[in-house]
Amino acid sequence: MMTENSENDQIILATGGYDHTIKLWQTHTGICSRTMQHAESQVNGLEISPDKDLLAAASYQHIYMYDLHSNNPSAIVNYEGTSKNVTSVGFQEDGKWMYSGGEDCRARIWDLRSRNNQCPKIFEVQAPINCVSLHPNQVELFVGDQNGIIYRWDLRTDNNEQLIPENDAMILDIDISPDSQLMASVNNKGKCYIWSLVSGSNDTPTKMIPKQKFEAHKRHALKCKFSPDSNLLITTSADQSAKIWDTSDFSLVQELIQENQRWVWDAAFSADAQYVFTASSDGYAKLWNVKKGVMEREYAGHQKAVIALAFRDAS
Amino acid sequence: MSLYDNKYWLLSHIRNSFISTDDTGMCELIMVGESKDAKQHLRSAEPYPEPEGSEDEEDEFELFDMHQDMDFSIRERSNTAAQLEKLEHARKKTSKMKHVKWETKDPVQEFEDIFVKKDITQLKDTQKRTSTLAALLQTHSNVPRNPFIEYAKFDGSGQVNIPTKKYKIYLTMLPQEQRNYPMQVCCVASAKVQDLIGLVLLKHSYNHGITNLKSPSQYGLYITEEDGEVDRDFPCLDAGEPISKFGFTSLGLVEHKEAKAVNFQDASRNSLVMEGPGRTRTISDKSKAEESRQMENDLQAVEDHNKQMEAPLYRAFRAVMVSKVKPKIEVTIGISGERVEIDPVPQKGSKLLPFKAKAISHPVDSIASCEMIDTRSSRTGFRIVYCTAAGGNASGDPGILNSPSTSSAHKTTAFKHYYFESDYPTALDIVQKINLILELKSSATRSEYIASREKKMVIKKVFNIVK
Known part of the structure; x- marks a missing residue:
């Protein structure tokens, strides 16, 4: 029993959305273990720090950090200085720095090592930023904006490279497979674009070679995420579904549909890619069995739409 | 000041200063019309106004001021106090929070140590990934769906920016020794009585399982004393009414007598009943015996009581x-x-x-x-x-x-x-x-x-x- 508990402690599922709360869940029972107050704005994005100590919540003008170990319902760190919504947040794999992107058209690097943010770095684009994704090599950020442009921003040289997969479409999400072979991007027309990534040695930048384009959804595609083994890709959409694709040929593996679940905003795979969590506008987070395509757990308690989730499995 | 002997001028002066020092703006709204009257008096400036008439006017003004005092200054003060408290609370909260401001500095610094390119060729591990989540789910594979899960959204604990209400719920279906302590439930104020019942059952099911519970419509919330004694003189709260309508904070959850387990028509709940009919039966039998014993005791008590009451009668x-x-x-x-x-x-x-x-x-x-x-x-x-x-x-x-x-x-x-x-x-x-x-x-x-x-x-x- 004790070991089970301690194991369970390491599994973190956090959800947030429009009801100004962030909830942590006991994954196998569906019981909400903790509610944190996020009074000032909705939660745009959630990310768990690499050491599992902190939870970062991207919100309006701020990034708030919550302590995952204490029972403190309020944030312990407040990153301020952005003028608009922060839409995306993430961590460098050692927790040295944090990146964010926002509607103020800027992607930022926040230094987490020292007290006074020694090394701020900023990257400005022409349109509000919807998503930021870090390449596994930890030195290249991929930024997607509302003009439909994907930027590859090299953090060491500050050089950037632009891609425009489709005209008059917003880039809504970008993800890079953990094995760094593929990059996926979804837009507001439901299209999914896939690139093969060729990593250069040392100082040569990563090359992006268009690989595939397919219609993943009929309406907005909101998120795309590779499984930890890079074999699956999940896309979520405003068409009230999430779809799982095989990354070898991008054939449809599974469709996760529930009546009246409304927009499916976010998703996260378990470490072995057997299960996937989704967050949707019906106020529920859900756990699905990938193979069977059935829902196995429901996480109920949010008053309004759940639009962000963060999950960290233990192995 | 020569004008200080003019009461209208004084009145107007006081009004103006009152208005200008009032942050809420309430005074201005109310007094602006009146001050015009005062100004008119000031302008029409009869050097020696009729004493009677002026006194009347004064009285009116005074009355008005009194009213003002009673109605607004108190509330204004409490508003201020509340505001101060809020500010204090916010300050306390923020003092605990660390603030990191974005500073645009010259980014001419060496990044060698912070932006290190990771050799991703080593990433291509072929080891089998394991998931604790998957293992956990396998061990808890056939957990039935909690039929009350839909009521979770009425839980008001931890909610901010929405009104919530707290209740002490006494659960009469618990064994006698566990009944003494009420369940503390925080519920969103917009919930209906039915929703609160569902939430109570959900919380109860977390601790005691779902085996003995029936659908929320089979229960009623009764007004209850602080010591947990259900007041049966009043009918249970109307299940369709919003809970905020009722002011009682101690409530007793009582299963309706006529309720039978047969009423489970909802498909999702059927499985529940199917699971352990035997168990439910034995428990209900036991509880029936207990109930009859309880009844006997009650009857005895009533008889004794009657005897005492009737003792002085001839x-x-x-x-x-x-x-x-x-x-x-x-x-x-x-x-x-x-x-x-x-x-x-x-x-x-x-x-x-x-x-x-x-x-x-x-x-x-x-x-x-x-x-x-x-x-x-x-x-x-x-x-x-x-x-x-x-x-x-x-x-x-x-x-x-x-x-x-x-x-x-x-x-x-x-x-x-x-x-x-x-x-x-x-x-x-x-x-x-x-x-x-x-x-x-x-x-x-x-x-x-x-x-x-x-x-x-x-x-x-x-x-x-x-x-």
Whole structure:
């Protein structure tokens, strides 16, 4: 029993959305273990720090950090200085720095090592930023904006490279497979674009070679995420579904549909890619069995739409 | 200032300063029209306005000001206090929070140590990934879906920016020993009574499982005392009404009597009932037995209570009065909260008796005790001890009828007794009734009698020891 508990402690599922709360869940029972107050704005994005100590919540003008170990319902760190919504947040794999992107058209690097943010770095684009994704090599950020442009921003040289997969479409999400072979991007027309990534040695930048384009959804595609083994890709959409694709040929593996679940905003795979969590506008987070395509757990308690989730499995 | 002798000017001055120092803006809204009046007076400037008229005006103004004071300044102050408290709270909260401001600095710094390119060729591990989540789910694979999960969204704990209400819910379906502590439930204020019931059941199911629970429509919330006693004089709260309509914070969750488990029509809930019908049955049987036992106890309690309530009411009993010197006389003993009356029942040939039995009446205050003496198979003897001195206005002639009690001499007060015989139930009733009345009245006679008796006991003991 004790070991089970301690194991369970390491599994973190956090959800947030429009009801100004962030909830942590006991994954196998569906019981909400903790509610944190996020009074000032909705939660745009959630990310768990690499050491599992902190939870970062991207919100309006701020990034708030919550302590995952204490029972403190309020944030312990407040990153301020952005003028608009922060839409995306993430961590460098050692927790040295944090990146964010926002509607103020800027992607930022926040230094987490020292007290006074020694090394701020900023990257400005022409349109509000919807998503930021870090390449596994930890030195290249991929930024997607509302003009439909994907930027590859090299953090060491500050050089950037632009891609425009489709005209008059917003880039809504970008993800890079953990094995760094593929990059996926979804837009507001439901299209999914896939690139093969060729990593250069040392100082040569990563090359992006268009690989595939397919219609993943009929309406907005909101998120795309590779499984930890890079074999699956999940896309979520405003068409009230999430779809799982095989990354070898991008054939449809599974469709996760529930009546009246409304927009499916976010998703996260378990470490072995057997299960996937989704967050949707019906106020529920859900756990699905990938193979069977059935829902196995429901996480109920949010008053309004759940639009962000963060999950960290233990192995 | 020469203008200070002009009351209208003064009034206007005070008003203006009042308005300009008021942060809420409320004064301005209300007083702006009035100050115009004052200004008009100021302008029309009769050097010596009619005293009566001006006084009237003044009075009106004063009244108005008083009203203003009563209605707004208090609220304004509390608003300010609340505001201050809020600010203080926010300050406390933020002082605990670390703030990191974005500073645009010259980014001419070396990043060698912070932006290090990771060699991703080493990433291509082929090891099998394991998931604790998957393992956990496998061990908890057939957890049935909680039928109350839909009510989770009414949970108000941890919610901000929306009104919530807190309740103490006493769960009557719990075993007796667990009932004493209410479940603390925080619920969003917009929830209906039905939703609160569902939420309570959901929370209950977290701790006790879902086996014994029925659908929320089978339960009612009743107004309950702070000690958890359900007040059944009132009907349960209407399930369709919003919970915020009711002001009660202590509520009892009671299962409706007529409710049967059959009412599970919802497909999702069917599985629940199917799971353990045997178990549910045994538990319900047990609870039924418990319930009937409880009922019996209740009935007993009610009867006792009734007896106590009725004790001071008049009731007559038949008994036979026995004395050493005279023949047995059949009497009626009438007992009420005020008196004890002993009336001889007229008998044939009573006239032939050498002495006449008279009716006796003692005020209850003079009655000291009533107790059973001996219980034989045929007759039960009991005696009523009374006091001749204390209020000893016994009508009739006790001297004829009774024999003096053996321990009569106690200063002025003498205790005497009547001895009666009757059948056991009557005797029991009489003794109980009189004792109840005595308990209620707790007269001086009684306490004196008890004291004297105790003394006697002591003496007896001493005597025994000596012997």
